[in-house]
Amino acid sequence: MNESICVLPCNGLDKCAGDLSRRVALELTQSEEVELICPVLLNQNKTRYEKALAAGDLTVIDGCNTRCASKLAGDLDLAIKEKVNVSDVAKALDIKLGVEIRDDQDTQAVVREVLEKINSSAAEQTESEFIEPDSIEYNTFSHGKFIFKVPQSNYFFNENDCWVTISGNMARVGVSDYVQQNLSDILYVDPPEIGDKFEQFDDLGSIESSKAVFEIISPVSGTVVAVNVSLNDAPEQVNESPYEKGWLVEVHLSDFEEDQDLLHDCPAYFEFLQRKVAEIDV
Amino acid sequence: MSESTFMGVERDRIDWSPRIDFTKCNDCMDCVEFCPHQVFEVDENAKPKLKVKNPNNCVVFCRACSKTCGPDAITFPDKPETTKMIKAIRKAEKEAATDE
Numbered sequence: 001m002n003e004s005i006c007v008l009p010c011n012g013l014d015k016c017a018g019d020l021s022r023r024v025a026l027e028l029t030q031s032e033e034v035e036l037i038c039p040v041l042l043n044q045n046k047t048r049y050e051k052a053l054a055a056g057d058l059t060v061i062d063g064c065n066t067r068c069a070s071k072l073a074g075d076l077d078l079a080i081k082e083k084v085n086v087s088d089v090a091k092a093l094d095i096k097l098g099v100e101i102r103d104d105q106d107t108q109a110v111v112r113e114v115l116e117k118i119n120s121s122a123a124e125q126t127e128s129e130f131i132e133p134d135s136i137e138y139n140t141f142s143h144g145k146f147i148f149k150v151p152q153s154n155y156f157f158n159e160n161d162c163w164v165t166i167s168g169n170m171a172r173v174g175v176s177d178y179v180q181q182n183l184s185d186i187l188y189v190d191p192p193e194i195g196d197k198f199e200q201f202d203d204l205g206s207i208e209s210s211k212a213v214f215e216i217i218s219p220v221s222g223t224v225v226a227v228n229v230s231l232n233d234a235p236e237q238v239n240e241s242p243y244e245k246g247w248l249v250e251v252h253l254s255d256f257e258e259d260q261d262l263l264h265d266c267p268a269y270f271e272f273l274q275r276k277v278a279e280i281d282v
Numbered sequence: 283m284s285e286s287t288f289m290g291v292e293r294d295r296i297d298w299s300p301r302i303d304f305t306k307c308n309d310c311m312d313c314v315e316f317c318p319h320q321v322f323e324v325d326e327n328a329k330p331k332l333k334v335k336n337p338n339n340c341v342v343f344c345r346a347c348s349k350t351c352g353p354d355a356i357t358f359p360d361k362p363e364t365t366k367m368i369k370a371i372r373k374a375e376k377e378a379a380t381d382e
Binding site for chain 2: 158
């Protein structure tokens with residue numbers, strides 16, 4: 001783990017959320033270990049920041065969902081270590097930011113919350129209780145130059161291409177080989193919070209490539225007990241091993257029997273996926 | 283046909299598609315560019331320009347376009363309600379099939 005961090009904020013000139021990203025970034029740079037990266041200069045001259053980026057982990061602060069800062073990092077192939085979206089934080093606090101730039105109690109509260117989010121390290125997670133199988137056998141089919149893999153058994157899928165595999169009342173959730181090939185190089189995994197309770201088909205965080213953001217649509221209902229922290233440093237594991245090393249979230253199941261009604265087993269998903277890729281351009 | 287059903291339920295029986303708040307929409311068309319399923323249509327001569335042309339092309343439970351929306355103008359129906367409805371339709375169809 002690097003000791004220093006580089007902060008790449010939204011440019012923050014025209015809207016309230018952007019202005020708050022700028023304020024958070026300026027607060028952070030009060031610390032000596034933090035280097036501020038100007039998005040405009042970075043875009044113009046990447047080499048200017050090469051040294052700082054090599055020495056420190058990159059934290060990106062997006063103002064809104066346009067995600068200019070994230071997209072810039074993605075376009076320049078910069079690995080993002082941590083990321084926060086000011087508008088999401090404001091929404092969670094039930095604060096409406098609007099367009100106009102202002103400095104009042106509400107905006108100060110958002111700045112504080114964003115800073116706290118960046119400064120607090122990930123919640124402690126307990127030792128994994130999930131028992132991994134020794135080996136997994138796959139079926140494959142090809143479509144054009146693509147080859148798609150689906151496990152032969154013990155995985156269940158929703159039609160949103162997310163999988164779940166079960167061990168007792170614990171389960172792991174991830175995305176299918178189809179998703180990772182569609183997104184190509186995964187640059188960032190945004191995990192849910194430990195302890196979050198969720199229903200079947202709720203979002204369980206997202207994964208992001210330079211092409212797109214993919215919402216993890218949970219195949220089951222339950223509680224988040226762990227996230228795959230090895231993806232912080234190596235999100236490419238989702239590409240290399242989508243069904244095993246690239247698992248995303250470990251959950252405590254609440255009612256798998258009920259959830260199973262809206263899931264495919266491996267052979268059914270294999271057929272579903274074959275139909276799907278035949279119908280749309282991959 | 284996987285595109286016209288979701289878990290065996292005909293797609294047009296499931297109410298799942300983006301709703302646009304035109305008081306917030308700024309015509310940036312990021313959603314149109316993002317969605318690979320031709321859910322949206324742009325008519326330069328109309329007002330508003332953006333239209334949800336093919337709601338049934340929208341992937342059930344996907345809300346990804348709303349995450350690309352800077353002004354946060356896109357919302358979707360309630361997920362648990364939608365899940366309940368899909369399960370109810372499946373159950374009714376199963377029962378109808380066993381009655382025959």
